[in-house]
Amino acid sequence: MPAPETPVAIAIGADVYELEKATTLSITLVHRVTQERRTLTLGELADLLPASNGPSPRLFDTLPKHVIKAATVLATDIDEVLTGVGRNANRRPEYDIESTSQEQRVTRKLREMAEGGRGMARSSFFRKLNAYRREGLVGLVDGRALREFRPELVDGRIVAVFVEVVNEQLDRSTGTIGRIIQETTERVQAMYGARVKIPSRSTYYNLAKAYGAAKHATGSAKTRRSLGKRPDRTFGMTEPMFPGELVEIDTNTMDIEVRTPDNQRKRPRLTIMLDVYTRSIISYTIRLEATKSVDHVLLLAQAATPRGTRPPRQWLRDQVQRRHPNITLMSAEEYDTHSQAMPFIFPRSVSTDRGADYKGSTFHAAAGKLQCSVILSPPHTPTGKPHVERLFGTINSLFTQHLPGYIGRSAEHRGIDVPTEKLLTVEALRELFEDWVIRDWQNRPHSALRDPLHRTRQLTPNQMAERAAITAAQFRFPLTRDDYIRMLDSHFRKVGSTGVRCNGRQYDSPELHPLRNQQSPHPRYGGKWEVKVDPYNPACVWVVGRDGHLIECPERGAETRIYQPDFPTLEDDYRALTARADAEITGAPFPEPTLPALPEQVAVELDDDEDDYIPNF
Numbered sequence: 284m285p286a287p288e289t290p291v292a293i294a295i296g297a298d299v300y301e302l303e304k305a306t307t308l309s310i311t312l313v314h315r316v317t318q319e320r321r322t323l324t325l326g327e328l329a330d331l332l333p334a335s336n337g338p339s340p341r342l343f344d345t346l347p348k349h350v351i352k353a354a355t356v357l358a359t360d361i362d363e364v365l366t367g368v369g370r371n372a373n374r375r376p377e378y379d380i381e382s383t384s385q386e387q388r389v390t391r392k393l394r395e396m397a398e399g400g401r402g403m404a405r406s407s408f409f410r411k412l413n414a415y416r417r418e419g420l421v422g423l424v425d426g427r428a429l430r431e432f433r434p435e436l437v438d439g440r441i442v443a444v445f446v447e448v449v450n451e452q453l454d455r456s457t458g459t460i461g462r463i464i465q466e467t468t469e470r471v472q473a474m475y476g477a478r479v480k481i482p483s484r485s486t487y488y489n490l491a492k493a494y495g496a497a498k499h500a501t502g503s504a505k506t507r508r509s510l511g512k513r514p515d516r517t518f519g520m521t522e523p524m525f526p527g528e529l530v531e532i533d534t535n536t537m538d539i540e541v542r543t544p545d546n547q548r549k550r551p552r553l554t555i556m557l558d559v560y561t562r563s564i565i566s567y568t569i570r571l572e573a574t575k576s577v578d579h580v581l582l583l584a585q586a587a588t589p590r591g592t593r594p595p596r597q598w599l600r601d602q603v604q605r606r607h608p609n610i611t612l613m614s615a616e617e618y619d620t621h622s623q624a625m626p627f628i629f630p631r632s633v634s635t636d637r638g639a640d641y642k643g644s645t646f647h648a649a650a651g652k653l654q655c656s657v658i659l660s661p662p663h664t665p666t667g668k669p670h671v672e673r674l675f676g677t678i679n680s681l682f683t684q685h686l687p688g689y690i691g692r693s694a695e696h697r698g699i700d701v702p703t704e705k706l707l708t709v710e711a712l713r714e715l716f717e718d719w720v721i722r723d724w725q726n727r728p729h730s731a732l733r734d735p736l737h738r739t740r741q742l743t744p745n746q747m748a749e750r751a752a753i754t755a756a757q758f759r760f761p762l763t764r765d766d767y768i769r770m771l772d773s774h775f776r777k778v779g780s781t782g783v784r785c786n787g788r789q790y791d792s793p794e795l796h797p798l799r800n801q802q803s804p805h806p807r808y809g810g811k812w813e814v815k816v817d818p819y820n821p822a823c824v825w826v827v828g829r830d831g832h833l834i835e836c837p838e839r840g841a842e843t844r845i846y847q848p849d850f851p852t853l854e855d856d857y858r859a860l861t862a863r864a865d866a867e868i869t870g871a872p873f874p875e876p877t878l879p880a881l882p883e884q885v886a887v888e889l890d891d892d893e894d895d896y897i898p899n900f
Contacts, residue, residue, distance in 0.1 A: 293332075300315065300321065303320070308325070310323060350428040357411060358423055361412050367379050377391055434490065434493050434494075438479055441479060441482060445487075446494050448466050448467045449500045452500045455504075457503070458501065459501060463487075463491065498510060508663075509663070512661070512663050526558055526560045526628045526751050527629050529559045530586075530628075530634070531556075531633070531670055532554065532641070533635070533668055533671045533672060534552055535552070535675045538550075538679055538691060538692055539690065540688040540701070548700075551712065552569070552572070552573065554569075555674065556586055557671045557674055560747070562731065562747070563626060563748055564725075566582050566586040569716070569861075576643030576645035578862065580649040580771070581862060584767060586628075590622055606711075618721075626748035632655060632658055645770065645772040649770040652770050687701050688706045725744045728741035729744065732744070732746075768825050771815045774816050775814065778799050779800065783812070783826060788839075789839040790838055790839065791839050798834075813827040824836050
């Protein structure tokens with residue numbers, strides 16, 4: 284390689300070298316003062332040279348479009364002055380570099396720019412031209428667009444007071460940025476007086492963007508309080524490795540009104556169990572009132588019952604379709620196809636909030652029976668269950684808003700009320716939601732479910748569960764009627780001569796006779812016996828005997844109540860009927876009392892002449 288006419292100088296720290304020889308593997312440098320030679324590989328030279336502090340190669344990704352356009356147009360004008368080639372590769376005679384001087388071309392270009400409304404001083408044009416030669420298109424970018432606000436340049440005392448005022452907005456009603464600026468200014472003046480110069484309003488706004496935007500200081504008060512309860516640390520990540528490892532449960536009031544049996548309007552409450560690994564909805568319940576702990580026991584029992592063992596529900600679906608001709612349910616063949624494709628996912632651990640219905644002993648006893656651990660999320664932190672919280676919003680947008688009776692997420696989004704007679708019943712809503720889950724949700728590609736070999740390909744919950752089934756088998760823990768009863772809430776009562784008394788009712792059974800006036804094996808409860816009570820079934824209770832045997836005790840006098848007149852159905856009775864219907868549909872065990880035997884009826888034979896005395900109805 285011949286030596287260059289102009290020596291190439293390379294500065295390494297405080298020393299300056301000239302290039303003497305270069306090959307594909309190394310270069311030889313000569314010190315300008317000592318004439319010392321150094322042979323370095325290209326990698327060694329790269330480590331010795333300082334890092335470039337120039338602009339980012341992706342600088343234009345962060346700039347507004349109008350700034351980029353202005354720089355591009357000016358670059359085209361400068362290129363025409365320097366090369367004679369203008370827009371669209373046109374060569375105009377007045378910019379020919381052979382017949383015109385650079386001064387002439389600059390003068391013509393400045394006149395054209397002034398006529399086009401982009402006038403520029405001659406000195407500014409030459410400054411831009413030199414910047415374009417050194418830095419390229421970046422040198423023509425308006426410096427104001429590159430300017431960044433640096434909070435560390437603001438007086439630290441002002442920043443400290445501003446952050447303090449922003450933090451005080453946590454429990455206050457939402458105000459404007461003007462209130463924060465005024466309170467900060469007043470506090471700074473009271474603390475430091477004239478020793479501290481009050482910054483401009485634009486500086487205050489920049490401080491608000493830097494320290495207040497992430498805390499929603501002027502946004503939603505609910506979001507602000509939720510963010511304020513987050514721990515100030517780096518968050519960890521819980522990544523389930525197989526289906527059922529982490530299941531999130533939550534209850535939310537649906538944004539829809541349904542018709543109750545007494546022709547009233549009410550918003551139902553939806554409880555969902557969501558498997559995080561596959562995003563599958565493995566079970567759900569719909570209630571008209573606030574959920575109880577026993578409702579979640581049914582939820583767990585439903586999740587532990589594979590769909591293949593559930594009783595057919597086509598008769599019920601036909602009845603719902605007949606009573607609601609304005610809705611369309613899937614046909615029996617289509618329903619069976621999608622139902623068989625639903626994966627069975629057994630919950631190993633469930634994450635819940637700290638509601639009384641989830642903290643109840645009944646729910647925890649049921650989870651313990653299924654060998655399922657319960658994880659309580661932090662208090663007042665909905666982000667502890669982000670997947671199921673987000674799912675409720677998805678249900679609103681993909682399912683609920685398309686139904687009659689949808690009321691929107693708030694009062695300002697609510698339209699004119701749908702007539703009560705056109706509202707859905709809970710049974711119809713449940714069947715429509717069932718169709719949406721097994722047909723739409725389970726077969727809808729999810730952005731969080733990715734193919735490991737093709738990360739751009741999104742999988743459906745059914746596909747994700749199918750792939751995991753190869754390595755993670757799902758075992759079924761069959762539940763019996765007695766297992767379900769043992770998961771119910773426990774009360775401790777004395778067994779007297781007339782049985783046991785619970786919730787103002789007296790219960791007794793002949794099998795209870797050996798336990799009357801006897802001490803139980805529970806010394807902590809003063810000799811009282813354990814009694815299992817189902818809040819949906821006041822007709823009987825179950826006393827746990829010495830050997831753990833369940834003794835069913837019907838209510839005293841229940842056999843005579845069959846002659847009493849029927850009373851209107853109460854709301855609690857309808858909720859009990861809904862719970863019983865859920866159990867029957869899903870095949871989950873549900874304790875039913877043994878009905879008392881009807882008294883024998885003796886037919887009275889009448890003579891022929893006595894027929895005239897029989898009244899006609």
